[in-house]
Amino acid sequence: MSAPFKVGLIGLGTVGQGVVRVLQRNAAEIAGRAGRPIVVTHASVRNSTRTRDCDLTGITLVSDPAEIVRADVDVVVELIGGISPARELVLAALEAGKPVVTANKALLAEKGNEILFTARKHGAQLAYEAAVGGGIPIIKALREGLAGNGIDSLAGIINGTCNYILTQMTVKGQSFADALHAAQKLGYAEADPTFDVEGIDAAHKLTILASIAFGMPLRFDAVATEGISQVTAQDIQLAQELGYRIKSLGIAKRGAQGVELRVHPTLVPVEHLLAKTDGALNAIRVHGNAVGQTVYVGRGAGGDATASAVVADLIDVARLQGADPKHFVPYLGSRSEALKDQKVLSFSEIESAYYLRLRVADEPGVLRAITSILAESDISIEAILQKEPGENEDATLAIITSEIPEHRCNGALEKMLNLPFVRPGASRLRVEHFE
Ligand code: HSE
Secondary structure, eight states: OOOOEEEEEEOOSHHHHHHHHHHHHTHHHHHHHHSSOEEEEEEEOSOTTSOOSSOOTTOEEESOTHHHHHSSOSEEEEOSOSSTTHHHHHHHHHHTTOOEEEOOHHHHHHHHHHHHHHHHHTTOOEEOGGGSSTTSOHHHIIIIITTTSOEEEEEEEOOHHHHHHHHHHHHHOOOHHHHHHHHHHTTSSOSSTHHHHTTHHHHHHHHHHHHHHHTOOOOGGGOEEOOSTTOOHHHHHHHHHTTEEEEEEEEEEEETTEEEEEEEEEEEETTSTTTTOOTTEEEEEEEETTTEEEEEEEEOSSHHHHHHHHHHHHHHHHHTTTOOGGGSOOTTSSOGGGOOOOOEEOGGGOEEEEEEEEEEOSOTTHHHHHHHHHHHTTOOEEEEEEEOOOTTOOEEEEEEEOSEEHHHHHHHHHHHHTSTTBOSOOEEEEEOOOO
Protein backbone atom coordinates (compact mmCIF):
# COMPACT_ATOMS: atom_id res chain seq x y z
CA MET A 1 0.00 0.00 0.00
CA SER A 2 1.14 3.59 -0.65
CA ALA A 3 2.63 5.89 1.98
CA PRO A 4 0.24 7.24 4.63
CA PHE A 5 -1.75 10.37 3.84
CA LYS A 6 -0.71 12.83 6.55
CA VAL A 7 -3.34 14.98 8.24
CA GLY A 8 -2.75 18.20 10.20
CA LEU A 9 -5.60 19.23 12.49
CA ILE A 10 -6.14 22.85 13.45
CA GLY A 11 -8.09 22.35 16.66
CA LEU A 12 -8.34 19.26 18.81
CA GLY A 13 -11.69 19.89 20.50
CA THR A 14 -14.80 17.70 20.32
CA VAL A 15 -14.65 17.20 16.53
CA GLY A 16 -10.84 16.99 16.31
CA GLN A 17 -10.74 14.24 18.93
CA GLY A 18 -13.56 12.50 17.06
CA VAL A 19 -11.49 12.58 13.86
CA VAL A 20 -8.51 10.96 15.65
CA ARG A 21 -10.78 8.27 17.14
CA VAL A 22 -12.63 7.48 13.89
CA LEU A 23 -9.41 7.31 11.85
CA GLN A 24 -7.96 4.89 14.40
CA ARG A 25 -11.11 2.80 14.92
CA ASN A 26 -11.79 2.28 11.21
CA ALA A 27 -8.17 2.42 10.00
CA ALA A 28 -8.35 -0.74 7.86
CA GLU A 29 -11.61 0.14 6.07
CA ILE A 30 -10.48 3.73 5.55
CA ALA A 31 -7.12 2.61 4.07
CA GLY A 32 -8.98 0.22 1.78
CA ARG A 33 -11.27 2.99 0.58
CA ALA A 34 -8.61 5.69 0.20
CA GLY A 35 -5.97 3.37 -1.25
CA ARG A 36 -3.58 4.31 1.58
CA PRO A 37 -3.68 4.76 5.36
CA ILE A 38 -4.87 8.16 6.62
CA VAL A 39 -3.15 9.29 9.83
CA VAL A 40 -3.14 12.44 11.92
CA THR A 41 0.49 13.51 12.28
CA HIS A 42 0.08 17.07 13.62
CA ALA A 43 -2.50 18.94 15.68
CA SER A 44 -2.65 22.43 17.09
CA VAL A 45 -4.08 22.85 20.58
CA ARG A 46 -4.83 25.91 22.69
CA ASN A 47 -4.14 24.09 25.95
CA SER A 48 -1.53 21.33 25.82
CA THR A 49 -2.20 20.12 29.37
CA ARG A 50 -5.88 19.29 28.83
CA THR A 51 -6.70 15.56 28.86
CA ARG A 52 -8.25 14.37 25.62
CA ASP A 53 -10.52 11.48 24.86
CA CYS A 54 -8.35 9.91 22.14
CA ASP A 55 -4.95 8.29 21.65
CA LEU A 56 -2.44 10.98 20.68
CA THR A 57 0.49 8.59 20.06
CA GLY A 58 2.48 9.71 17.01
CA ILE A 59 0.79 13.14 16.84
CA THR A 60 3.00 16.22 17.15
CA LEU A 61 1.14 18.84 19.19
CA VAL A 62 1.85 22.50 18.51
CA SER A 63 0.36 25.64 19.99
CA ASP A 64 0.52 27.90 16.92
CA PRO A 65 -2.11 26.86 14.33
CA ALA A 66 -0.02 28.48 11.55
CA GLU A 67 2.54 25.70 12.15
CA ILE A 68 0.00 23.18 10.85
CA VAL A 69 -0.18 25.06 7.54
CA ARG A 70 3.63 24.99 7.29
CA ALA A 71 4.03 21.40 8.53
CA ASP A 72 4.80 18.38 6.34
CA VAL A 73 1.14 17.37 5.99
CA ASP A 74 -0.91 16.41 2.93
CA VAL A 75 -4.09 18.15 4.10
CA VAL A 76 -5.03 20.86 6.58
CA VAL A 77 -8.23 20.26 8.58
CA GLU A 78 -9.67 23.44 10.07
CA LEU A 79 -11.81 22.76 13.14
CA ILE A 80 -11.57 25.96 15.19
CA GLY A 81 -14.71 27.62 13.82
CA GLY A 82 -15.40 31.36 13.59
CA ILE A 83 -14.11 33.76 10.98
CA SER A 84 -10.71 34.85 12.23
CA PRO A 85 -8.07 33.38 12.41
CA ALA A 86 -9.76 30.46 10.54
CA ARG A 87 -10.05 32.55 7.35
CA GLU A 88 -6.36 33.54 7.32
CA LEU A 89 -5.23 29.97 8.05
CA VAL A 90 -7.45 28.42 5.36
CA LEU A 91 -6.37 31.03 2.77
CA ALA A 92 -2.70 30.46 3.64
CA ALA A 93 -3.06 26.69 3.18
CA LEU A 94 -4.90 27.10 -0.15
CA GLU A 95 -2.36 29.65 -1.40
CA ALA A 96 0.34 27.06 -0.66
CA GLY A 97 -1.69 24.64 -2.83
CA LYS A 98 -2.61 22.45 0.15
CA PRO A 99 -6.02 20.80 0.30
CA VAL A 100 -8.27 22.01 3.10
CA VAL A 101 -11.08 20.19 4.89
CA THR A 102 -13.25 22.39 7.09
CA ALA A 103 -16.34 22.08 9.26
CA ASN A 104 -16.69 25.86 9.46
CA LYS A 105 -20.13 26.90 8.22
CA ALA A 106 -19.78 30.52 9.36
CA LEU A 107 -16.54 30.90 7.43
CA LEU A 108 -17.97 29.35 4.25
CA ALA A 109 -21.28 31.21 4.40
CA GLU A 110 -19.72 34.61 5.10
CA LYS A 111 -16.33 34.40 3.33
CA GLY A 112 -16.87 31.40 1.08
CA ASN A 113 -16.79 33.27 -2.24
CA GLU A 114 -13.30 34.56 -1.44
CA ILE A 115 -12.17 31.17 -0.15
CA LEU A 116 -13.48 29.28 -3.18
CA PHE A 117 -11.86 31.82 -5.52
CA THR A 118 -8.52 31.22 -3.79
CA ALA A 119 -8.92 27.44 -3.86
CA ARG A 120 -9.72 27.56 -7.59
CA LYS A 121 -6.85 29.90 -8.35
CA HIS A 122 -4.35 27.59 -6.66
CA GLY A 123 -5.92 24.34 -7.85
CA ALA A 124 -6.39 23.21 -4.25
CA GLN A 125 -9.10 20.90 -3.00
CA LEU A 126 -11.58 22.27 -0.46
CA ALA A 127 -14.07 19.93 1.21
CA TYR A 128 -16.70 20.85 3.78
CA GLU A 129 -19.16 17.97 4.30
CA ALA A 130 -19.09 18.53 8.08
CA ALA A 131 -20.21 22.15 7.76
CA VAL A 132 -23.88 21.22 7.33
CA GLY A 133 -25.90 18.54 9.11
CA GLY A 134 -22.96 17.06 11.09
CA GLY A 135 -22.76 13.41 10.07
CA ILE A 136 -25.52 13.56 7.43
CA PRO A 137 -23.82 13.38 3.99
CA ILE A 138 -26.03 16.15 2.60
CA ILE A 139 -23.30 17.96 0.65
CA LYS A 140 -22.44 14.79 -1.26
CA ALA A 141 -26.12 14.00 -1.76
CA LEU A 142 -26.85 17.45 -3.21
CA ARG A 143 -23.64 17.89 -5.15
CA GLU A 144 -23.33 14.40 -6.59
CA GLY A 145 -26.21 12.06 -5.80
CA LEU A 146 -28.87 14.52 -7.00
CA ALA A 147 -26.74 16.10 -9.75
CA GLY A 148 -29.21 14.98 -12.43
CA ASN A 149 -32.05 17.00 -10.91
CA GLY A 150 -33.19 20.56 -11.02
CA ILE A 151 -33.63 21.27 -7.30
CA ASP A 152 -36.92 23.11 -6.68
CA SER A 153 -36.70 23.43 -2.93
CA LEU A 154 -35.11 22.19 0.23
CA ALA A 155 -36.11 22.53 3.85
CA GLY A 156 -34.29 21.33 6.89
CA ILE A 157 -33.99 21.09 10.61
CA ILE A 158 -30.36 22.16 10.54
CA ASN A 159 -29.87 23.39 14.09
CA GLY A 160 -29.97 20.66 16.72
CA THR A 161 -30.16 23.11 19.61
CA CYS A 162 -33.39 24.67 18.33
CA ASN A 163 -34.83 21.26 17.61
CA TYR A 164 -33.99 20.07 21.11
CA ILE A 165 -35.59 23.17 22.66
CA LEU A 166 -38.79 22.92 20.58
CA THR A 167 -39.02 19.18 21.27
CA GLN A 168 -38.75 19.80 25.03
CA MET A 169 -41.46 22.45 24.78
CA THR A 170 -43.66 20.01 22.85
CA VAL A 171 -43.13 16.86 24.86
CA LYS A 172 -42.76 18.36 28.34
CA GLY A 173 -44.77 21.57 27.91
CA GLN A 174 -41.71 23.55 29.05
CA SER A 175 -41.33 27.29 28.45
CA PHE A 176 -38.70 28.47 25.97
CA ALA A 177 -36.49 29.68 28.84
CA ASP A 178 -36.62 26.34 30.71
CA ALA A 179 -35.98 24.32 27.54
CA LEU A 180 -33.04 26.56 26.64
CA HIS A 181 -31.63 26.04 30.13
CA ALA A 182 -31.93 22.25 29.69
CA ALA A 183 -30.14 22.50 26.29
CA GLN A 184 -27.35 24.51 27.90
CA LYS A 185 -26.96 21.96 30.72
CA LEU A 186 -26.57 19.17 28.15
CA GLY A 187 -23.94 21.20 26.29
CA TYR A 188 -26.08 21.61 23.13
CA ALA A 189 -26.50 25.37 23.33
CA GLU A 190 -23.58 27.69 23.90
CA ALA A 191 -23.51 29.90 27.03
CA ASP A 192 -24.39 32.68 24.56
CA PRO A 193 -27.07 30.86 22.60
CA THR A 194 -27.76 33.68 20.11
CA PHE A 195 -26.25 31.95 17.06
CA ASP A 196 -28.45 28.91 17.58
CA VAL A 197 -31.77 30.33 18.82
CA GLU A 198 -31.80 33.41 16.57
CA GLY A 199 -31.31 31.21 13.49
CA ILE A 200 -27.86 32.50 12.50
CA ASP A 201 -26.21 29.06 12.61
CA ALA A 202 -29.04 27.64 10.47
CA ALA A 203 -28.74 30.62 8.08
CA HIS A 204 -25.04 29.81 7.61
CA LYS A 205 -25.88 26.20 6.74
CA LEU A 206 -28.81 27.17 4.51
CA THR A 207 -26.55 29.55 2.56
CA ILE A 208 -24.24 26.66 1.67
CA LEU A 209 -27.05 24.25 0.74
CA ALA A 210 -28.85 26.82 -1.41
CA SER A 211 -25.73 27.70 -3.37
CA ILE A 212 -25.23 24.06 -4.31
CA ALA A 213 -28.93 23.46 -4.98
CA PHE A 214 -29.45 26.53 -7.16
CA GLY A 215 -25.95 27.03 -8.64
CA MET A 216 -25.48 30.49 -7.17
CA PRO A 217 -22.70 32.25 -5.22
CA LEU A 218 -22.98 32.18 -1.42
CA ARG A 219 -25.50 34.81 -0.26
CA PHE A 220 -25.56 34.77 3.56
CA ASP A 221 -26.38 38.50 3.55
CA ALA A 222 -29.71 37.73 1.84
CA VAL A 223 -31.08 35.07 4.20
CA ALA A 224 -34.26 36.23 5.97
CA THR A 225 -34.01 35.00 9.56
CA GLU A 226 -36.34 34.79 12.57
CA GLY A 227 -35.41 33.03 15.81
CA ILE A 228 -37.49 30.74 18.01
CA SER A 229 -37.52 32.79 21.21
CA GLN A 230 -41.02 34.17 20.49
CA VAL A 231 -42.58 30.69 20.25
CA THR A 232 -44.65 29.88 23.35
CA ALA A 233 -45.72 26.55 24.84
CA GLN A 234 -49.29 27.67 24.03
CA ASP A 235 -48.46 28.03 20.31
CA ILE A 236 -47.00 24.55 20.34
CA GLN A 237 -50.13 23.16 22.00
CA LEU A 238 -52.52 24.96 19.61
CA ALA A 239 -50.45 23.91 16.59
CA GLN A 240 -50.71 20.30 17.74
CA GLU A 241 -54.48 20.59 18.01
CA LEU A 242 -54.54 21.92 14.45
CA GLY A 243 -52.40 18.99 13.24
CA TYR A 244 -48.93 20.59 13.17
CA ARG A 245 -45.59 20.51 14.99
CA ILE A 246 -43.48 23.64 15.28
CA LYS A 247 -39.93 23.25 13.95
CA SER A 248 -37.21 25.76 13.18
CA LEU A 249 -36.61 25.26 9.45
CA GLY A 250 -34.11 26.56 6.96
CA ILE A 251 -36.03 26.83 3.69
CA ALA A 252 -34.71 27.49 0.18
CA LYS A 253 -37.07 27.65 -2.79
CA ARG A 254 -36.74 28.71 -6.39
CA GLY A 255 -39.67 30.38 -8.13
CA ALA A 256 -40.51 32.72 -10.99
CA GLN A 257 -40.01 35.82 -8.79
CA GLY A 258 -36.62 34.73 -7.42
CA VAL A 259 -35.05 32.59 -4.74
CA GLU A 260 -36.32 32.35 -1.17
CA LEU A 261 -33.74 31.85 1.56
CA ARG A 262 -35.30 31.88 5.00
CA VAL A 263 -34.94 30.51 8.51
CA HIS A 264 -37.88 30.71 10.91
CA PRO A 265 -40.09 28.72 13.27
CA THR A 266 -42.53 26.84 11.06
CA LEU A 267 -45.69 24.81 11.50
CA VAL A 268 -45.13 21.46 9.76
CA PRO A 269 -47.95 18.92 9.17
CA VAL A 270 -47.67 16.32 11.92
CA GLU A 271 -47.46 13.42 9.46
CA HIS A 272 -44.40 14.82 7.63
CA LEU A 273 -41.01 13.25 8.39
CA LEU A 274 -39.62 16.62 9.44
CA ALA A 275 -42.35 16.89 12.10
CA LYS A 276 -41.27 13.51 13.47
CA THR A 277 -37.57 14.44 13.76
CA ASP A 278 -37.10 15.16 17.45
CA GLY A 279 -34.43 16.05 19.99
CA ALA A 280 -31.05 17.21 18.73
CA LEU A 281 -31.39 15.36 15.41
CA ASN A 282 -31.18 17.13 12.05
CA ALA A 283 -33.28 16.32 8.98
CA ILE A 284 -33.17 17.79 5.49
CA ARG A 285 -35.79 17.41 2.79
CA VAL A 286 -34.68 18.00 -0.79
CA HIS A 287 -37.13 18.06 -3.67
CA GLY A 288 -35.67 17.33 -7.11
CA ASN A 289 -37.63 17.55 -10.37
CA ALA A 290 -36.67 14.01 -11.32
CA VAL A 291 -36.44 12.16 -8.02
CA GLY A 292 -39.26 13.93 -6.12
CA GLN A 293 -38.92 14.20 -2.35
CA THR A 294 -35.88 12.81 -0.53
CA VAL A 295 -35.21 13.14 3.21
CA TYR A 296 -31.93 12.76 5.10
CA VAL A 297 -31.94 12.34 8.89
CA GLY A 298 -29.15 11.95 11.41
CA ARG A 299 -26.99 13.49 14.11
CA GLY A 300 -26.21 17.08 13.23
CA ALA A 301 -23.50 17.60 15.84
CA GLY A 302 -21.21 15.74 18.23
CA GLY A 303 -17.64 14.51 17.99
CA ASP A 304 -17.88 11.18 16.20
CA ALA A 305 -20.90 12.11 14.02
CA THR A 306 -19.19 15.23 12.70
CA ALA A 307 -15.90 13.33 12.40
CA SER A 308 -17.73 10.84 10.14
CA ALA A 309 -18.19 13.69 7.63
CA VAL A 310 -14.64 15.04 8.05
CA VAL A 311 -13.15 11.57 7.47
CA ALA A 312 -15.30 11.04 4.35
CA ASP A 313 -13.80 14.29 3.01
CA LEU A 314 -10.30 13.11 3.91
CA ILE A 315 -10.84 9.93 1.90
CA ASP A 316 -12.02 11.96 -1.13
CA VAL A 317 -9.07 14.34 -0.82
CA ALA A 318 -6.57 11.48 -0.45
CA ARG A 319 -7.96 9.73 -3.55
CA LEU A 320 -7.59 12.90 -5.64
CA GLN A 321 -4.15 13.94 -4.43
CA GLY A 322 -2.07 14.96 -7.42
CA ALA A 323 -5.06 14.86 -9.80
CA ASP A 324 -5.69 17.61 -12.33
CA PRO A 325 -8.12 20.10 -10.66
CA LYS A 326 -10.49 19.69 -13.60
CA HIS A 327 -11.27 16.24 -12.19
CA PHE A 328 -12.43 17.68 -8.83
CA VAL A 329 -16.16 17.77 -8.18
CA PRO A 330 -16.78 21.56 -8.45
CA TYR A 331 -16.78 23.13 -4.97
CA LEU A 332 -20.41 24.21 -5.16
CA GLY A 333 -21.47 21.43 -7.50
CA SER A 334 -21.54 23.64 -10.63
CA ARG A 335 -18.47 24.87 -12.49
CA SER A 336 -17.56 28.41 -11.45
CA GLU A 337 -18.48 29.91 -14.85
CA ALA A 338 -21.95 28.34 -14.51
CA LEU A 339 -22.66 29.89 -11.07
CA LYS A 340 -25.25 32.66 -11.49
CA ASP A 341 -26.28 35.22 -8.92
CA GLN A 342 -30.04 35.28 -8.53
CA LYS A 343 -32.56 37.66 -7.04
CA VAL A 344 -33.20 36.68 -3.42
CA LEU A 345 -36.61 37.67 -2.09
CA SER A 346 -37.01 39.49 1.22
CA PHE A 347 -39.56 38.35 3.83
CA SER A 348 -41.98 41.01 2.56
CA GLU A 349 -41.86 39.51 -0.96
CA ILE A 350 -42.40 35.90 0.14
CA GLU A 351 -45.80 34.20 0.12
CA SER A 352 -46.63 31.81 2.92
CA ALA A 353 -49.52 30.33 4.82
CA TYR A 354 -49.71 31.71 8.37
CA TYR A 355 -50.74 30.62 11.84
CA LEU A 356 -52.23 33.50 13.85
CA ARG A 357 -53.00 33.35 17.56
CA LEU A 358 -55.14 36.06 19.15
CA ARG A 359 -56.43 36.63 22.66
CA VAL A 360 -59.92 38.08 22.50
CA ALA A 361 -62.72 39.09 24.87
CA ASP A 362 -65.44 36.45 25.15
CA GLU A 363 -68.22 38.53 23.55
CA PRO A 364 -70.75 38.07 20.75
CA GLY A 365 -69.61 39.33 17.34
CA VAL A 366 -65.88 38.87 17.93
CA LEU A 367 -65.44 36.01 15.49
CA ARG A 368 -67.54 37.80 12.87
CA ALA A 369 -65.40 40.96 13.12
CA ILE A 370 -62.18 38.97 12.79
CA THR A 371 -63.33 36.85 9.88
CA SER A 372 -64.62 40.02 8.15
CA ILE A 373 -61.15 41.56 8.32
CA LEU A 374 -59.68 38.39 6.83
CA ALA A 375 -62.29 38.35 4.06
CA GLU A 376 -61.74 42.07 3.27
CA SER A 377 -58.00 41.37 3.07
CA ASP A 378 -58.64 38.54 0.60
CA ILE A 379 -57.29 35.99 3.06
CA SER A 380 -58.93 32.60 3.05
CA ILE A 381 -59.17 30.66 6.34
CA GLU A 382 -57.88 27.08 6.10
CA ALA A 383 -58.61 26.20 9.75
CA ILE A 384 -59.81 27.95 12.88
CA LEU A 385 -59.82 26.91 16.52
CA GLN A 386 -61.40 28.66 19.45
CA LYS A 387 -60.41 27.71 22.99
CA GLU A 388 -63.05 28.02 25.71
CA PRO A 389 -62.09 30.74 28.17
CA GLY A 390 -61.92 29.94 31.89
CA GLU A 391 -64.09 32.00 34.23
CA ASN A 392 -63.45 35.78 33.75
CA GLU A 393 -60.80 34.98 31.15
CA ASP A 394 -60.25 35.85 27.52
CA ALA A 395 -60.78 33.37 24.73
CA THR A 396 -57.97 32.27 22.41
CA LEU A 397 -58.32 32.02 18.64
CA ALA A 398 -55.90 30.16 16.40
CA ILE A 399 -56.24 30.57 12.63
CA ILE A 400 -54.41 28.97 9.70
CA THR A 401 -54.57 31.14 6.59
CA SER A 402 -54.15 30.42 2.89
CA GLU A 403 -50.87 31.38 1.19
CA ILE A 404 -50.56 35.14 1.19
CA PRO A 405 -47.85 37.80 0.90
CA GLU A 406 -46.47 38.89 4.26
CA HIS A 407 -47.66 42.48 3.92
CA ARG A 408 -51.26 41.27 3.53
CA CYS A 409 -50.97 39.12 6.64
CA ASN A 410 -49.40 41.97 8.64
CA GLY A 411 -52.02 44.45 7.46
CA ALA A 412 -54.89 42.18 8.52
CA LEU A 413 -53.23 41.42 11.86
CA GLU A 414 -52.79 45.11 12.57
CA LYS A 415 -56.48 45.75 11.86
CA MET A 416 -57.45 42.88 14.17
CA LEU A 417 -55.22 44.20 16.96
CA ASN A 418 -57.00 47.57 16.63
CA LEU A 419 -60.36 45.99 17.42
CA PRO A 420 -61.42 46.93 20.97
CA PHE A 421 -61.93 43.33 22.08
CA VAL A 422 -58.60 41.95 20.77
CA ARG A 423 -55.82 41.98 23.40
CA PRO A 424 -52.24 42.93 22.60
CA GLY A 425 -49.66 40.18 22.11
CA ALA A 426 -50.72 38.11 19.09
CA SER A 427 -48.51 35.44 17.59
CA ARG A 428 -47.76 35.01 13.86
CA LEU A 429 -45.84 32.02 12.53
CA ARG A 430 -45.40 30.61 9.02
CA VAL A 431 -46.81 27.27 7.88
CA GLU A 432 -45.23 24.90 5.30
CA HIS A 433 -47.24 22.15 3.64
CA PHE A 434 -44.55 20.72 1.31
CA GLU A 435 -46.94 20.32 -1.58
N1 HSE B 1 -24.84 24.58 17.15
C1 HSE B 1 -25.08 23.60 16.15
C2 HSE B 1 -26.43 22.94 16.40
C3 HSE B 1 -24.00 22.56 16.17
O1 HSE B 1 -27.05 23.15 17.46
O2 HSE B 1 -26.91 22.24 15.53
C4 HSE B 1 -23.53 22.05 14.85
O3 HSE B 1 -23.44 22.97 13.85
